Amino acid sequence: MSFPWAKHYEPKQPLMRWLDEKLPLPRLVYGAIGAGYPVPRNLNYFWNFGVLAGLALVVQIITGVTLAMHYASYSGGAFASVEAIMRDVNAGWFLRYAHANGASMFLLVVYIHIGRGLYYGSYKAPREMVWLLGVTIFLLMMATAFMGYVLPWGQMSFWGAQVITGFFSAIPLVGESIRIWLLGGFAPDNAALNRFFSLHYLLPFVIAGVIILHIWALHIPGSNNPTGVDVKGEQDTVPFHPYYTAKDGVGVGVFLLIFAALIFFSPNLLGHPDNYIEANPLSTPAHIVPEWYFLPFYAILKSFTADFILPAKLWGVLAMFGSILLLFFLPWLDTSPVRSANYRPKLRIALVVLLVDVLILGYVGGAEPIARNVIMGQIAAAYYFAHFLIILPWISRSEKPVALPHSITAAVLAKHGGTSPGHSALTTDDALTHNTALAN
Amino acid sequence: MVRTISTLIGAAFVFVLALALFGTVKTTITEPTPESVEHVFHQEPADIHLASAGLFGKFDDRQVQRGFQVFKEVCSACHSLKYVHFRDLTKIGYSTAEVKAIADQWAIEQPSINPDTGEPATRKNVPSDPFPSPFANEIAARAANNNALPPDFSLITKAREDGPNYIHALITGYQNPPAALKREFPSFSTPPGLHYNPYFANLNIAMPPPLTADGQVTYVDGTKATKDQMARDVAAFLTWTAEPNLNARHAAGIAAILFILIFVFLAWGAYQNVWRDLKH
Numbered sequence: 001m002s003f004p005w006a007k008h009y010e011p012k013q014p015l016m017r018w019l020d021e022k023l024p025l026p027r028l029v030y031g032a033i034g035a036g037y038p039v040p041r042n043l044n045y046f047w048n049f050g051v052l053a054g055l056a057l058v059v060q061i062i063t064g065v066t067l068a069m070h071y072a073s074y075s076g077g078a079f080a081s082v083e084a085i086m087r088d089v090n091a092g093w094f095l096r097y098a099h100a101n102g103a104s105m106f107l108l109v110v111y112i113h114i115g116r117g118l119y120y121g122s123y124k125a126p127r128e129m130v131w132l133l134g135v136t137i138f139l140l141m142m143a144t145a146f147m148g149y150v151l152p153w154g155q156m157s158f159w160g161a162q163v164i165t166g167f168f169s170a171i172p173l174v175g176e177s178i179r180i181w182l183l184g185g186f187a188p189d190n191a192a193l194n195r196f197f198s199l200h201y202l203l204p205f206v207i208a209g210v211i212i213l214h215i216w217a218l219h220i221p222g223s224n225n226p227t228g229v230d231v232k233g234e235q236d237t238v239p240f241h242p243y244y245t246a247k248d249g250v251g252v253g254v255f256l257l258i259f260a261a262l263i264f265f266s267p268n269l270l271g272h273p274d275n276y277i278e279a280n281p282l283s284t285p286a287h288i289v290p291e292w293y294f295l296p297f298y299a300i301l302k303s304f305t306a307d308f309i310l311p312a313k314l315w316g317v318l319a320m321f322g323s324i325l326l327l328f329f330l331p332w333l334d335t336s337p338v339r340s341a342n343y344r345p346k347l348r349i350a351l352v353v354l355l356v357d358v359l360i361l362g363y364v365g366g367a368e369p370i371a372r373n374v375i376m377g378q379i380a381a382a383y384y385f386a387h388f389l390i391i392l393p394w395i396s397r398s399e400k401p402v403a404l405p406h407s408i409t410a411a412v413l414a415k416h417g418g419t420s421p422g423h424s425a426l427t428t429d430d431a432l433t434h435n436t437a438l439a440n
Numbered sequence: 441m442v443r444t445i446s447t448l449i450g451a452a453f454v455f456v457l458a459l460a461l462f463g464t465v466k467t468t469i470t471e472p473t474p475e476s477v478e479h480v481f482h483q484e485p486a487d488i489h490l491a492s493a494g495l496f497g498k499f500d501d502r503q504v505q506r507g508f509q510v511f512k513e514v515c516s517a518c519h520s521l522k523y524v525h526f527r528d529l530t531k532i533g534y535s536t537a538e539v540k541a542i543a544d545q546w547a548i549e550q551p552s553i554n555p556d557t558g559e560p561a562t563r564k565n566v567p568s569d570p571f572p573s574p575f576a577n578e579i580a581a582r583a584a585n586n587n588a589l590p591p592d593f594s595l596i597t598k599a600r601e602d603g604p605n606y607i608h609a610l611i612t613g614y615q616n617p618p619a620a621l622k623r624e625f626p627s628f629s630t631p632p633g634l635h636y637n638p639y640f641a642n643l644n645i646a647m648p649p650p651l652t653a654d655g656q657v658t659y660v661d662g663t664k665a666t667k668d669q670m671a672r673d674v675a676a677f678l679t680w681t682a683e684p685n686l687n688a689r690h691a692a693g694i695a696a697i698l699f700i701l702i703f704v705f706l707a708w709g710a711y712q713n714v715w716r717d718l719k720h
Contacts, residue, residue, distance in 0.1 A: 041718060249707035329446070375464055
């Protein structure tokens with residue numbers, strides 16, 4: 001697909017030749033994640049996280065399908081069925097802890113994967129479609145994770161469902177009707193639990209489908225790399241297999257190490273104690289908080305406490321959804337032709353501030369709503385929007401990038417102290433023209 | 441064009457947040473939130489270092505059995521244990537015959553149906569039964585407990601922050617409100633029927649002190665049954681009821697981590713080997 005020097009699949013076994021004629025599935029795999037996919041040779045460990053996210057999805061589907069064999073999606077029995085899994089199903093505790101912590105691991109690697117894309121400009125031309133599909137996957141994941149958290153029917157499940165579906169009631173006029181329609185009742189109950197279970201089982205397969213599109217779209221321009229400079233020739237790339245399968249092996253190992261530490265030694269670290277209390281519509285928990293991966297968005301929601309034309313609640317809901325939806329526009333908000341923030345001194349600072357900002361929002365999302373935290377959250381939420389909608393578009397206009405390396409190979413050789421005949425850093429203008437020309 | 445539109449939208453969000461921020465700051469200055477009594481006088485439980493804590497933690501079966509005895513003789517009068525079965529007791533060292541006897545002699549019988557008349561009835565417990573609840577339903581439980589509901593104990597240590605330590609601290613934490621409390625919060629009171637306990641979230645708990653004297657339980661293994669000892673033992677038992685597979689989990693975890701470490705080592709070697717001739 002991507003580059004003319006990509007190796008072609010040549011089946012040697014008669015059986016594989018036969019299969020290749022009838023259904024070239026091995027050919028597809030070879031070209032997608034095998035030796036037939038040329039990849040820049042300078043990828044760092046941040047490029048492991050796509051594979052890790054794929055692995056996390058597989059883990060979630062396998063453990064989830066098995067859990068569904070023992071789970072009862074009935075509001076009167078869901079909590080007890082989860083306890084039966086924990087106590088009486090063979091290795092049921094392992095399946096459930098793996099699934100619950102697997103969701104956290106999945107979101108964690110996806111956040112790092114998104115952060116990688118933000119820093120190295122992987123959302124820019126010619127990879128806009130890869131980015132759009134990625135944001136779609138992220139939205140589907142958030143919906144799936146939320147509905148999955150409702151299934152054990154603990155206190156946080158129930159009240160989380162109550163709060164999240166309550167967002168829709170902020171819509172003027174029709175909001176309340178939409179909320180009731182979504183829940184199948186006036187409050188979360190059996191109808192809501194059953195439809196959440198149905199969708200929680202369905203959406204991961206939708207995610208898997210969009211991941212196929214995500215990888216397909218990626219293979220047309222090929223992978224980005226830490227310099228953000230385009231591939232110029234064969235010397236810039238290596239075949240995905242064995243080079244990156246070997247490197248991904250190390251990443252997979254470290255991922256499993258952290259995952260196992262969570263499952264076996266601290267399985268409830270990221271959970272909330274209240275979810276071990278069965279759902280009770282008559283008793284509101286003192287402090288309703290979502291899972292850690294939603295906390296920054298929850299903080300944005302809570303930060304809107306003033307009415308201005310629209311009611312505060314509607315602003316909060318608009319801002320919360322907007323904070324994710326604005327990512328769809330990122331390829332057009334950032335107009336700089338330079339991809340990697342390594343060569344964009346101002347953006348680099350802005351991105352470090354953004355990272356700290358999101359961490360602050362995460363803290364505020366889970367913290368008590370005392371004045372200090374609310375003030376911190378409001379400032380951090382303002383910076384979040386300012387970053388994407390104001391700072392980034394203006395930086396990409398005014399910033400002077402530092403000199404880009406001539407090519408990926410030149411960058412690699414320069415790093416190792418050697419010089420190659422073709423190695424000379426282009427002037428900034430040359431590099432800009434060059435990258436823009438390729439981008440178009 | 442995109443830049444202009446995005447700047448306007450961004451400015452709108454920032455402006456509304458600035459308004460909200462102004463409101464927060466103004467309220468903070470004009471109406472500072474008074475310190476809450478829970479915030480000042482609530483205490484965090486001390487660590488009781490159970491054998492099951494830590495990476496290599498394993499239940500101390502004798503301690504868990506003592507805790508079971510406390511549960512049986514004290515707690516089970518009010519608290520149910522509905523997700524635990526008598527058969528589970530074999531995992532803390534009781535023999536099948538002992539479990540059969542424990543079930544058979546349990547003070548509360550298992551709800552059942554009279555096979556001849558179809559009327560509700562009760563029968564003796566067998567090992568496959570869950571622990572029967574002391575009250576028929578929530579209304580009965582509240583009626584007998586000054587309108588408070590004794591929570592089920594199956595998951596209590598996982599359903600409370602810092603569960604095992606919390607159980608120990610709560611049971612041993614009953615006391616008179618400190619003098620400073622009455623001075624700083626004159627409006628605070630412990631209504632009749634409630635009990636002051638600084639480890640409880642709102643400081644006034646409905647449960648009367650369950651352990652009132654040393655020696656309330658006579659341990660079969662001869663351990664001296666001080667209040668502190670009984671509280672520790674019942675905390676150990678309730679850690680087990682919430683997480684009965686903890687021993688297996690820790691053992692499997694050590695094996696899994698060692699296995700994955702070997703995998704990482706081999707994967708690292710393979711990675712170095714594949715890339716040895718290529719600068720990157």
